[in-house]
Amino acid sequence: GPRKIAIANKKGGVGKTTTTINLGSALAKLGRKVLIVDGDLQGSLTSWLNLGDNVNGRDLGAILTGIIPFVDAIFEIEEENFFAIPIDNSLNELKLNFNGDGGWEMALKRELDNWPLGYDYILFDCPASYNAILINILAASDEIIIPVQTEILSLNSTLSFLENLSQIKQSINPTLEIAGILPVMFDKRTRHSKEILEIMAEAPNLGNHLFKTVIRNNIRLAEGPMRSRTIFRASPSSNGAVDYMLLAEELIDQENNE
Amino acid sequence: GPRKIAIANKKGGVGKTTTTINLGSALAKLGRKVLIVDGDLQGSLTSWLNLGDNVNGRDLGAILTGIIPFVDAIFEIEEENFFAIPIDNSLNELKLNFNGDGGWEMALKRELDNWPLGYDYILFDCPASYNAILINILAASDEIIIPVQTEILSLNSTLSFLENLSQIKQSINPTLEIAGILPVMFDKRTRHSKEILEIMAEAPNLGNHLFKTVIRNNIRLAEGPMRSRTIFRASPSSNGAVDYMLLAEELIDQENNE
Numbered sequence: 001g002p003r004k005i006a007i008a009n010k011k012g013g014v015g016k017t018t019t020t021i022n023l024g025s026a027l028a029k030l031g032r033k034v035l036i037v038d039g040d041l042q043g044s045l046t047s048w049l050n051l052g053d054n055v056n057g058r059d060l061g062a063i064l065t066g067i068i069p070f071v072d073a074i075f076e077i078e079e080e081n082f083f084a085i086p087i088d089n090s091l092n093e094l095k096l097n098f099n100g101d102g103g104w105e106m107a108l109k110r111e112l113d114n115w116p117l118g119y120d121y122i123l124f125d126c127p128a129s130y131n132a133i134l135i136n137i138l139a140a141s142d143e144i145i146i147p148v149q150t151e152i153l154s155l156n157s158t159l160s161f162l163e164n165l166s167q168i169k170q171s172i173n174p175t176l177e178i179a180g181i182l183p184v185m186f187d188k189r190t191r192h193s194k195e196i197l198e199i200m201a202e203a204p205n206l207g208n209h210l211f212k213t214v215i216r217n218n219i220r221l222a223e224g225p226m227r228s229r230t231i232f233r234a235s236p237s238s239n240g241a242v243d244y245m246l247l248a249e250e251l252i253d254q255e256n257n258e
Numbered sequence: 259g260p261r262k263i264a265i266a267n268k269k270g271g272v273g274k275t276t277t278t279i280n281l282g283s284a285l286a287k288l289g290r291k292v293l294i295v296d297g298d299l300q301g302s303l304t305s306w307l308n309l310g311d312n313v314n315g316r317d318l319g320a321i322l323t324g325i326i327p328f329v330d331a332i333f334e335i336e337e338e339n340f341f342a343i344p345i346d347n348s349l350n351e352l353k354l355n356f357n358g359d360g361g362w363e364m365a366l367k368r369e370l371d372n373w374p375l376g377y378d379y380i381l382f383d384c385p386a387s388y389n390a391i392l393i394n395i396l397a398a399s400d401e402i403i404i405p406v407q408t409e410i411l412s413l414n415s416t417l418s419f420l421e422n423l424s425q426i427k428q429s430i431n432p433t434l435e436i437a438g439i440l441p442v443m444f445d446k447r448t449r450h451s452k453e454i455l456e457i458m459a460e461a462p463n464l465g466n467h468l469f470k471t472v473i474r475n476n477i478r479l480a481e482g483p484m485r486s487r488t489i490f491r492a493s494p495s496s497n498g499a500v501d502y503m504l505l506a507e508e509l510i511d512q513e514n515n516e
């Protein structure tokens with residue numbers, strides 16, 4: 001079945017959404033069939049792809065609460081092999097805490113196990129908050145990619161997130177593996193960025209999971225969402241496009257080791 | 259009583275913690291008595307100030323669940339007029355949703371109303387997620403400062419956050435006013451940053467709340483937390499120090515208009 005990968009970190013603003021969309025697009029360009037899912041009530045992925053107006057009840061929230069099956073929320077986006085599930089950002093997070101009946105954490109997993117899906121990759125854009133949606137995604141995923149900005153606040157939160165993950169593995173999903181830890185917004189002009197990348201490489205439980213690819217700080221990546229574009233449509237020869245294509249290739253290389 | 263200000267935005271990584279600590283320090287330097295509170299279970303503020311090891315049950319979580327009174331969680335930090343309340347980041351957010359008895363949203367407000375506190379400013383560092391702690395803070399605060407990175411994803415989330423705020427005002431706290439919207443990480447070298455700042459200035463419901471002060475992108479601000487320092491101790495003559503001092507002066511100017 002598909003590789004189901006959560007793109008997650010409890011630190012905010014570390015490129016979770018940027019990675020989900022641009023890595024997804026790169027994998028689709030390399031011939032993989034890719035589904036990306038907006039798991040963040042903030043709805044950055046949904047608004048980036050301009051899906052907000054078409055949702056009409058076909059979104060992740062409707063899947064989690066059992067109103068529609070998984071396949072009914074899938075939208076085609078303008079590239080080959082590339083599909084998305086939006087989120088309705090008017091959902092109230094506090095009300096989503098499912099009415100406490102057994103197994104609410106497994107609502108998404110049950111859906112995914114039921115539907116034979118012809119995808120090679122399903123990427124989930126995760127919220128920074130520890131809520132019912134994040135739990136569902138981590139329970140349904142096999143792997144996790146953790147973007148980390150090369151700055152100290154991001155590193156500290158990530159170390160604490162790695163501790164949380166081992167608790168989540170024990171209680172919710174023992175099979176969850178780290179596909180990789182991804183340095184992002186790296187700026188070789190600043191000592192701080194280089195210092196933090198060095199600390200990451202040497203940190204136990206972190207260094208051994210680092211991707212070879214480093215996503216460099218590149219304003220083109222921030223401009224992409226202006227006209228609902230991936231980095232490949234907005235600036236195909238930019239550092240951002242090069243880096244996310246390298247990451248996709250590195251992920252495909254991992255397939256042979258699975 | 260003190261000005262109680264929430265530093266909040268549902269977009270992640272927009273400088274909420276950086277603003278709480280550095281604005282707080284600047285106000286303390288200008289002679290105001292300042293208390294900053296870590297309201298984010300991620301605990302960036304707590305770890306920045308190296309308070310994590312001393313918490314021993316004296317934190318915001320213990321106040322919200324009624325275990326200790328507000329004043330028992332106040333720690334002195336190494337500057338005059340400057341105090342902090344940490345958070346224990348092992349708290350489980352899903353369990354914090356108070357056992358549903360009436361008025362859990364007002365737990366913090368009740369505490370603050372009970373304790374005559376000699377502070378001029380109480381600044382709350384807010385989480386990016388819509389959870390019970392955020393609701394408590396927004397119910398207890400009189401004002402809100404909204405940091406916005408001058409990039410499109412941040413602007414889009416902020417516009418949606420402003421819509422949420424009017425719902426929160428109606429249901430939880432009609433007195434909550436916007437003290438200001440703060441452009442952060444502004445980089446005059448990029449067209450994108452300038453373009454977004456222009457859009458912000460012209461956007462209805464946003465432009466009229468913009469602070470005159472703009473916080474420029476400055477790596478010194480990212481380095482501060484390395485040795486638990488505010489920008490004033492880490493790099494007193496940097497752009498970051500200048501900008502946060504200007505913001506503090508602008509906030510004090512507002513006092514006369516209150």
Ligand SMILES: Nc1ncnc2c1ncn2[C@@H]1O[C@H](COP(=O)(O)OP(=O)(O)OP(=O)(O)O)[C@@H](O)[C@H]1O
Binds near residue numbers: 015042221
């Ligand atoms: N490599 C990069 N270079 C420059 N800017 C980047 C890069 N990656 C992301 N950005 C920008 O940084 C900001 C944060 O990225 P993004 O919104 O994708 O992070 P996130 O982790 O999804 O945030 P949130 O916690 O709000 O969900 C955005 O404005 C984005 O455009």
Ligand SMILES: Nc1ncnc2c1ncn2[C@@H]1O[C@H](COP(=O)(O)OP(=O)(O)OP(=O)(O)O)[C@@H](O)[C@H]1O
Binds near residue numbers: 011013154271
């Ligand atoms: N003006 C600035 N210039 C450069 N870097 C900054 C600036 N303000 C904040 N930063 C850095 O940007 C990152 C995000 O800031 P910060 O963690 O304060 O945001 P936040 O909104 O509190 O994030 P979260 O959503 O995770 O709570 C941090 O690494 C911080 O050091």
Ligand SMILES: [Mg+2]
Binds near residue numbers: 016044125
């Ligand atoms: Mg995001």
Ligand SMILES: [Mg+2]
Binds near residue numbers: 276298302384
């Ligand atoms: Mg923060």
